[in-house]
Each structure stands twice: as C-alpha cells, then as structure tokens.
Amino acid sequence: DTGVSQDPRHKITKRGQNVTFRCDPISEHNRLYWYRQTLGQGPEFLTYFQNEAQLEKSRLLSDRFSAERPKGSFSTLEIQRTEQGDSAMYLCSSSRRGGTTNEKLFFGSGTQLSVL
Amino acid sequence: SQQGEEDPQALSIQEGENATMNCSYKTSINNLQWYRQNSGRGLVHLILIRSNEREKHSGRLRVTLDTSKKSSSLLITASRAADTASYFCATGHTGTASKLTFGTGTRLQVTL
Numbered sequence: 001d002t003g004v005s006q007d008p009r010h011k012i013t014k015r016g017q018n019v020t021f022r023c024d025p026i027s028e029h030n031r032l033y034w035y036r037q038t039l040g041q042g043p044e045f046l047t048y049f050q051n052e053a054q055l056e057k058s059r060l061l062s063d064r065f066s067a068e069r070p071k072g073s074f075s076t077l078e079i080q081r082t083e084q085g086d087s088a089m090y091l092c093s094s095s096r097r098g099g100t101t102n103e104k105l106f107f108g109s110g111t112q113l114s115v116l
Numbered sequence: 117s118q119q120g121e122e123d124p125q126a127l128s129i130q131e132g133e134n135a136t137m138n139c140s141y142k143t144s145i146n147n148l149q150w151y152r153q154n155s156g157r158g159l160v161h162l163i164l165i166r167s168n169e170r171e172k173h174s175g176r177l178r179v180t181l182d183t184s185k186k187s188s189s190l191l192i193t194a195s196r197a198a199d200t201a202s203y204f205c206a207t208g209h210t211g212t213a214s215k216l217t218f219g220t221g222t223r224l225q226v227t228l
Contacts, residue, residue: 004158033215042120042204042218043159056215091158104149105216107158 004108006092012114013082020078021111025094032075033105034067035091036060043091049075050097082115089113120205120219128225135192137222139205140185146210148181150190153202153221162190162203195226 005024013019025032030051035043046065048056051072061067064082069075079086089112093105120141129135139148147166151159165172165181165188172179178191192199202223206216 035218040221042206042221045215045217048215089156093159104161104164105151105159106161107151109158110156112156 004092004094004106006090006108006111008111009109010112010114012116014116015084016081018078018080019082019113020076021090021092021113023075023077023092023108024073025075025092026096026106029094029096029106030072031095031097031103032069033093033095034075034077035093037089037091037110038087046077046090079113082113084115087113087115120207120217122203122205122219122222124222125220126223126225128227129195131195131197131226131228133195133226135195135199135224135226137190137203137205137224139188139190139219141188141205141207141217141219142186143207143209145183145207147208148179148188149206149208149216150177150179150188151204151206151218153204155201159204192224195224197226197228200224200226 007022032049034046037043045058047067049069064080067077089110091110093107095103120139123138149164150162153159163174165179176193181188202221204221205219
C-alpha cells in the first residue's frame with residue numbers, strides 16, 4: 001500500500017494520560033500535515049512540515065501538543081495530559097511540493113482518539 | 117476555524133438524480149478543492165479548481181467557481197448509492213503555501 005498510513009486507528013485513553021500517534025506519508029511527498037476533525041465538522045489544520053522542518057502551527061495546537069518529523073519521513077503527534085476535549089479524529093495528510101502551492105492532499109484513515 | 121460554509125448541511129436523493137452542493141468562503145483564494153469522506157475514514161481528493169478558472173469537469177463531477185461571489189458548487193450527476201458520503205470544500209490561500217481550510221461539509225445520502 002503506497003498511501004498515507006496512520007497508527008493506531010483507534011485509541012482510548014484516560015484523562016491525564018499521554019498519547020502518541022504516528023503517520024507515514026507517501027514516500028515521495030515532502031509536505032506533511034496534521035488535521036483534527038470533530039463529529040459533524042470539517043478538518044481543522046493543526047501543523048505542517050516541509051521535510052523535517054515544522055513551518056506552521058495553528059493556535060489550536062496548545063503547548064500540550066507536540067509534533068515531530070525526524071529525518072523528514074514519518075511524523076509523530078504527541079498529546080500530553082489529555083483532556084476530554086481532545087477527543088477527535090486526528091488526520092494526517094501529505095503532498096508533494098510542485099510548481100505551485102497548495103497541491104492536493106492525500107489523507108490517511110485517521111486515528112480516532114477517545115479520552116474518558 | 118472553518119473558512120467555508122456548505123449548503124445544504126444534508127441532502128437526500130434517489131439513485132440517478134443529480135446532487136448539487138454549494139460552498140461559500142470568506143477571503144481571497146488561490147484554489148478551491150473538493151474532498152469526499154466516507155464515514156469514519158480519511159478524505160479523498162475529488163477535484164481542484166484554480167482561482168482563474170470558472171468551471172471544471174471530472175467524470176460525473178462538475179465544479180464551478182465564482183470568485184466575485186466567493187462561492188463554488190459541486191454537481192454530481194447520475195448519482196449512485198456508492199456516492200453516499202460527506203463532501204467538503206477546502207480553500208487554499210496565496211501566502212499560506214500549505215494548509216487548506218475546510219468547510220463544514222454536506223452529508224449526501226443516495227438511496228436506491
């Protein structure tokens with residue numbers, strides 16, 4: 001499978017615990033994005049990497065959230081001290097930087113987080 | 117925050133009918149894209165239209181863009197039960213170079 005893969009698909013955790021999600025983008029894509037989606041809403045941008053550099057972060061990304069993309073390949077999103085409001089689908093997507101900006105995004109199936 | 121508003125929020129039609137979804141946005145765009153999402157899954161890119169284009173076709177999909185009204189529409193012709201999904205418009209903006217801003221989505225139900 002050469003698509004974007006995310007792990008795990010589902011995560012149930014207790015409030016206050018830390019969780020980490022992984023995303024493997026399409027191999028030739030140098031741009032990687034994290035989005036969050038709550039029920040009945042569209043995805044909301046969290047952060048963006050070009051290669052290993054984190055170039056943009058949303059105000060939604062509180063200091064409890066951290067994302068990394070070591071070596072410009074896979075990425076991890078960690079949430080510390082989870083809160084019930086963190087319950088959402090976390091979507092990873094990737095794209096290839098072409099001659100123009102904003103190329104289409106390829107999405108993974110997401111990680112559904114439930115904080116009890 | 118969501119950039120776009122989609123209308124209607126939900127649409128139920130019978131197989132074979134056409135489905136039209138509308139998207140309005142607030143600020144100038146570089147391009148507008150439509151994505152489809154099946155329940156509990158990731159999004160799949162359908163079509164991209166650039167700000168200097170007015171209409172684009174892809175198979176049974178037709179997208180229009182009116183930058184003066186800051187609106188777009190997605191038409192799915194001869195709908196099938198397999199078209200049942202949520203559809204989102206997403207806008208890309210000059211200068212942001214990266215992120216797309218998604219609308220709230222239209223939930224389409226196609227019945228036999």
